[in-house]
Amino acid sequence: MIKRGKGLAISYYGTGYGNGYPDVSNAIVRLNKDGKVSIFVGGTEVGQGAKTVFVQIAAETLNINIEDIILYSEDTINTPDAGTAAASRQTYNTGNAIKLACEKFIEELKAKAKEILNLDSTEGLIVSDSNVYLNSSKNDKVSFLEIASNVKNGFFESQASFTAHTVEMDVETGQGEPYWPYTFSACEVEVEVNTLTGIVNIIHARFAQDVGKAVNPRMIEGQIDGGFYMGQSYCLFEDLNIVDGKIMNNKYSKYLLPTSMDTIDIDKIIIEDPESTAPFGAKGIGEPVTIPVAPAILNAIYDAINVRINELPATPDKIISALKKVKSEDQL
Incomplete structure (x- = not known):
């Protein structure tokens, strides 16, 4: 029947490790000589789509095309630790680290553009489509490629770290924010x-x-x-x-x-x-x-x-x- x-x-x-365990992700954003942007993050892809999300978050923050971003992950020589691909934490934790690094990167780009364009302030500068320009005059602009060519020594990059909020539970009361x-x-x-x-x-x-x-x-x-x-x-x-x-x-x-x-x-x-x-x-x-x-x-x-x-x-x-x-x- x-x-x-x-x-x-x-x-x-x-999500995350929880119960007060340190839950940290790190990311580096670097401007390449060809004007493209590299993201360095030790976040492992195990089929959950982390690599796609990492690039999407970076592109949205930097306001550039996905095609202009190169992701480096799963390489312990070149990438900073972003924690394990476990506890459903990569989008939240490492995504936050990438977003913070990109936001710092934007400020570095503006500072460099101010210098190249002979401006007295970074106010009004907009980062979009791999360019930095004055909001009031798009003729006053400098491309990522031009900025890269003006970097004489070392890397033009920004780094950021994100730590998830987690508090160890009280063993006596069972209370906390794990x-x-x-x-x-x-x-x-x-x-x-x-x-x-x-x-x-x-x-x-x-x-x-x-x-x-x-x-x-x-x-x-x-x-x-x-x-x-x-x-x-x-x-x-x-x-x-x-x-x-x-x-x-x-x-x-x-x-x-x-x-x-x-x-x-x-x-x-x-x-x-x-x-x-x-x-x-x-x-x-x-x-x-x-x-x-x-x-x-x-x-x-x-x-x-x-x-x-x-x-x-x-x-x-x-x-x-x-x-x-x-x-x-x-x-x-």
Whole structure:
């Protein structure tokens, strides 16, 4: 017999290391001899789109084309430490460091343009389209290329550091501000449960994610898709099957993962509520998009068959066993 059920789960997640642990990112912005701008930051790309966001934040701050920015990352010889690609922190932490470095860079550009243009002040100077010019007269301008050619010794660059707000929790009272900022998620799923085979099929899903400000909506949608499928896999498929400390499912013929035949299109809802301390309001959402998925699926299973599964993954044998146990108890 096929039974349907719906489930909902909500979650909140504190980005960054948290609990008073130093959470620091550093960035360097440098003007190249060809007039392009290099960003040096030790932020690792692990598929979350960090490199794209870093360049977008720099381009927006400097008011230049993305094509005029060269990003250097994952190079410990040339890049400053930006912390790990963990805790959904790179967009917020390292994005802030890049934005601060770019803002300092703008002031350095203005100071150099003042010198080249023989001005008595940097007031009224605008940085745009790889030029620095007087707001009152665009004829009085100097290009990034010209500024670079006027740098005689060393690098023309700016550096900045950003430290996330985090306070260690009081061990006696449990009070404190361990994370900042927080992001919020909600997941709704509808499932079909076959009471004869124990197989669970997801037939509809919606996911709403608070992103602060969507710097790149397409990447956010991709992140939601990936997070949902990881949560689905964690809930219904993945089982290491550890016996006496030994992993029994040690190959993919035994350790099951969902394929494209097991996944569905998700209705994705991006919630924008800009975070005042974030770069252009953007929060990190790397891990939050996975968290509410399994609880939502389990709630939907319960709604369908009135049986609560308390051990993951919720494989068919566990569902059949739980159904038999309930039936046996009802007969007592």
